Amino acid sequence: MSDLKISDMMNMSHELWDKNKEKWSPMEPEHGKTFILYMIEEIGEVISVIKKKSVDDIMNDKEVREHFVTELGDVMMYYMDVLNRFKITPEEFSELYLKKFNKNMGRDYEKQYKELKFSEE
Template sequence: MKDIRISDMLNMQKALYEVHKDTWPPLEAQYGRNSILWMMEEVGECIAIIKKKGDSAIMEDENVRKAFCEEMSDVLMYFNDTLLRYGITADEISSSYIDKHEKNMGRNYVKEYEHKYEDR
């Protein structure tokens, strides 16, 4: 089974950028928002597969699953572009992810969301 680390993804994204650096915007913070917007477009393509093909097809149809995984990979690529543009390291995002996970493990989502929508 293949497994990839965040640092590997960042390095792969840097290598891809190097191939296209003459035509792509620099890996600078001022272009970070564009990466997020492109990432959201790719999320939309994932949603389109879900809407058009359905959950079962993603789970059972090899071609649909492959297309869905490809779009999810695009999401990750733009996510990594965003990290690179804001200079966020693999260690920083890993640490933040672990911290957030630990925080979420202690949360009571039912209680939080009951109060969130009371004022509406």
């Protein structure tokens, strides 16, 4: 596969969980927040690469880049686990993602930022 779809990643998440379900927590909403915390931990590992390596390293050093992208992949794996645990379908996620994207396309971020700064003064 050269370009994974959300549904593919969610199916892979279920497949990995199914293989380990005797040892891992159930694929239920009650365990979703734990996987959000795991995802944040992985984001910390991404940040660690950024802090310890230069942008040039991330862009041009094969080993550094592979480590960086792998950590980003770990973030996505836990993200898929969260979607699955909260029973969010690929269609539901896609619909609301696109809705938010379209809203953001119509926003004036500079104006909003200025209004926010003005209201804080």
